[in-house]
Structures are given as C-alpha cells and as structure tokens.
Amino acid sequence: xxxxxxxxxxxxxxxxxxxxxxxxxxxxxxxxxxxxxxxxxxxxxxxxxxxxxxxxxxxxxxxxxxxxxxxxxxxxxxxxxxxxxxxxxxxxxxxxxxxxxxxxxx
Numbered sequence: 001x002x003x004x005x006x007x008x009x010x011x012x013x014x015x016x017x018x019x020x021x022x023x024x025x026x027x028x029x030x031x032x033x034x035x036x037x038x039x040x041x042x043x044x045x046x047x048x049x050x051x052x053x054x055x056x057x058x059x060x061x062x063x064x065x066x067x068x069x070x071x072x073x074x075x076x077x078x079x080x081x082x083x084x085x086x087x088x089x090x091x092x093x094x095x096x097x098x099x100x101x102x103x104x105x106x
Contacts, residue, residue, distance in 0.1 A: 006032055014105075015041055017088065022105050029102040033094040035059065041086035048098040050078040057092030061085070 009021040017039025023030040029048075035057070043062075052061065054070040061068045061076055063084040068076050078084055098105075 012105075015039075020105075022102075024101050024106055027100055029096075029098040029105055031096040031098070031102075031105065033092070033096065035088040035092040035094060037088055037091045039088045043083055043085040045081055045083045046098075046102075047080045048100060048102060049080045051097045052076045052078065053095045055093040055095060057094075058089035059092050059094060060087045060089055 004023055006021050009023070011019050011021050011034075013019050017036035018041060019034045019036075021032045023032075052059075052070065053075045054072055056072055059070045061070065061078075061084055063076070063078060063082060069089070070076055
C-alpha cells in the first residue's frame with residue numbers, strides 16, 4: 001500500500017513514553033514519534049543510519065558523549081553503529097528515517 005494516513009496506523013510504545021507509528025519501504029523505515037515529557041531513551045546503537053527531525057517540542061540526544069538539544073526544524077544525523085540516547089525536555093513530535101529498513105519495528 002503506497003498511501004497512508006498516520007492516524008489509521010497502529011501506535012506502539014517502544015520504550016516507556018516513546019510512542020510511534022511506522023511506515024516501511026523496501027530500504028527504509030519512517031517513524032513518527034509522540035514522546036512524553038521527561039521520557040528517556042536508554043543508550044543504544046543499531047546498524048541503521050538515522051535522521052531525526054523535531055517537529056514540536058525539545059529533544060535532547062547524547063551521541064558519543066556530545067549533547068545535542070533539538071528544537072523544531074532541526075535535524076540530527078546519526079551514523080549506523082554510533083551509541084546514542086535521548087530525553088524529551090518537553091512533549092515532542094519527532095520524525096525518524098532509518099536506512100536500511102528496521103525489521104525489528106515491523
């Protein structure tokens with residue numbers, strides 16, 4: 001199906017406070033996140049390249065010891081295999097693009 005309406009996709013809570021709806025292409029995954037204020041994404045890494053764009057709110061990402069505070073309109077590129085973590089400073093709406101596709105999110 002090439003056409004989607006986000007509100008019609010199932011929402012999954014991946015870690016406490018991180019709720020997502022996913023669209024999967026053959027070679028990428030698009031994640032639309034609603035993140036609760038103060039929710040924490042534990043430190044982790046994955047082989048997927050990731051682009052994170054904040055649409056609303058403020059999101060803090062720590063990548064290899066450097067802290068980035070992202071606000072609407074900002075994008076952070078996270079190379080595959082790089083350790084990172086996150087925390088919502090406020091309620092957030094965020095879009096992530098992963099390449100290759102995240103089979104673990106299917």
